[in-house]
Amino acid sequence: MSKPERTLVLIKPDALQRNLLGEIVGRFERKGLKIIGMKMMQLGDLVVTEHYAHHQDKPFFGGLKAFMQSSPIVAIVLEGVEAISAVRLLVGPTKGSTADAGSIRGDLSMSTQANLVHASDSPEAAEKEVWRFFNTDEIFAYKKVDYEFIYGSDEK
Ligand code: CMP
Secondary structure (H helix, E strand, C coil): CCCCCEEEEEHHHHHHCCCCHHHHHHHHHHCCCCEEEEEEECCCHHHHHHHHHHHHHCCCHHHHHHHHCCCCCCEEEEEEHHHHHHHHHCCCCCHHHHHHHHHHHHHHCCCCCCEEECCCHHHHHHHHHHHHHHHEEEEEEEECCHHHHHHCCCCC
């Protein structure tokens, strides 16, 4: 019996510009992850600076901030057993051109900056990042009819 995890995903401006929102959300849905929060947002300077604070000394920081604010993003909270690592595997490593085929970045992107998706990389990051982008009343607890068939009886 494992406790389900929550993880934050940001669908970045390049994905919306390239009409890949449905494709990307569909991959998370088909995997068996449960969408418990979802909204479109135009990111302000403060939230982007906070979200990428660990990159503030990197040469790409200014460009990354401008890119993330260049058009709206879609923020999603996904839930599932071992969801944080499962989503990172689906997304693939940072650089699209060398990311594994089969992953979102490997199949759909070429860039390091414009890599379509952000996903939390640890339980500590997920906890902080979910509440950075969502309020409690924007997270939904509901029963999903496919639940019994997504996990084995000893995995829920
Ligand atoms: P993300 O997973 O959101 O985490 C940090 C982001 O910084 C990363 O995806 C890329 O969008 C961006 N990034 C990381 N490395 C570079 C780089 N070398 N040049 C430009 N952007 C980068």
